Amino acid sequence: MTTEPPYLAIAAEIRRRILAGRLAPGDRVPSTRAITREWGVAMATATKALAALRQEGLVRVEPGVGTVVVDPKRTRHSTTSTLTRTRIVRTALDLADTEGLNAVTMRRLATLLDTSAMALYRHVPGKGELVRLMTDEACGEVPLGPAPTDWRQGLERAARWLREVYARHRWMAQVMASLSRPVLSVNAMAYTEWVLGVLWETPLSPSQKLHAHLTLFAFVQGLAMADDLEEQARLDTGLSDDEWMEQNEPRFDAMQSGGPYPLLDAIAHDGGFELSLESLFEFGLRRTLDGIAALIDETSG
Amino acid sequence: MTTEPPYLAIAAEIRRRILAGRLAPGDRVPSTRAITREWGVAMATATKALAALRQEGLVRVEPGVGTVVVDPKRTRHSTTSTLTRTRIVRTALDLADTEGLNAVTMRRLATLLDTSAMALYRHVPGKGELVRLMTDEACGEVPLGPAPTDWRQGLERAARWLREVYARHRWMAQVMASLSRPVLSVNAMAYTEWVLGVLWETPLSPSQKLHAHLTLFAFVQGLAMADDLEEQARLDTGLSDDEWMEQNEPRFDAMQSGGPYPLLDAIAHDGGFELSLESLFEFGLRRTLDGIAALIDETSG
DNA sequence: ACCTGAACACCGTTCAAGT
């Protein structure tokens, strides 16, 4: 038996653990750091050992997790579909929807698409532009339909359309809000045009039409931001809203010492009166439309 | 002359450049990378050379910039004020106000406070909690004053209060919005209590009171988000809104091919009818209050 | 008691090199 290089010996040992089932598919194999400790070798040796296993196809680097055991049953995308801008944008969209915008990193995206991070830059100039493409794609998913003749029905449909887009893609609340630098999105522009068209027959001045549109937009945007923050909190902490409230009860109690809040208390003890973002949307939508109706009455009267 | 170690020779050369004025205070000295290229030495040598200069007090590491020449005139905080939670929070607040929330990193904060990043963790459990402390501090800056007896005046004052808080600290739009997991802030709770108090004498149900409050909150939040995104864009790109518009004109023109937008065009060519977030705030505030007034009339009538 | 340095596991992006 010739003296085997240490890195091969280490790779062999980890291979044995995998084949014996002691390390199941998806499990993390020892990190380079762990290997240096366990075998008393240098980092370079540990890295080489893992690289050998990676080359064999036994393990794979999962960004954000570490090096994990590959599942041999999961038939790897043998039809290595070519990398295209659309494929990148769609994958990024899915990722943002399920794990939040923070999870969309070039490296993570690259492993999902089975390429290197740098290959993405051949199809997309950078992350900023990628996010812009994602918003445009998202705005194109839901059709607006023909504009109703009644301005109120039209504004209401526009608000519901926007709310649905945000509901499908909560992360969009973080990027859509800019008013003076509108998102360079064909589909977002079509939406604005649609709303202005709906208001065209009203006696409002062009400036008032734009203000009316953006008032409703800001309200829906504020709600979407709340939606997004809560979703993000759920993903980050793994806690539901109720669990979070329960866990933070002592802190809320401690804050009571800063002064009594009888009205807030009354509401909290009634369980927030079935307050949901859905009921808030319906309430606020009606109030805002009533307010705009008052202005239109005033102007035409 | 004994053979000087290479790292000392390199340090001496850079020192000469500084003393000769070829490298002025604030200028970047060669990075470790640049040193390896210029002198053909290993990274370890380059690092040791810079460390020597740092120890002398001639240069200092400016996170996000590199190693820069120290200004000897700027009398360094000789009264090394002790590190306290308040001092950390105030410094973080200033930093977020001037450079955005993204600029608030533990390392950056530490150099501003003349300590190591890890020293901060002795006073603050982590970054999330730091941001929470910042919001509470910010909400405490502006006094709400006594509540008016008229609900409409009260709601209006609440909206203006919130808008002022956001105007002073644009980054807050990113963290305040959550409704089901309220920010654990004494001062934010006091604000909610104040608004509910203002609405107490109206004939609205408790649930409607809460909805009315949050409708206005969502609107102001949506506007604040726009403010923040625009500020952030200005900081990131260094472009004013007008410069940005000019630079992106070709892209907007290209989008026209996706369909004609006559109404948007008409507005764009009139310069947006003096649309500003300020005029939008005034417009939307009035509409929302009118809408709530309609509900109150209906309920009491 | 308080602070530090090195390390871990990440980021986006540049650049030179490979097929």
Next chain:
DNA sequence: ACCTGAACACCGTTCAAGT
């Protein structure tokens, strides 16, 4: 033409060590 690897200059946080 397309993709890759190494590198740069960062992150937040843990841990063991220093004064």
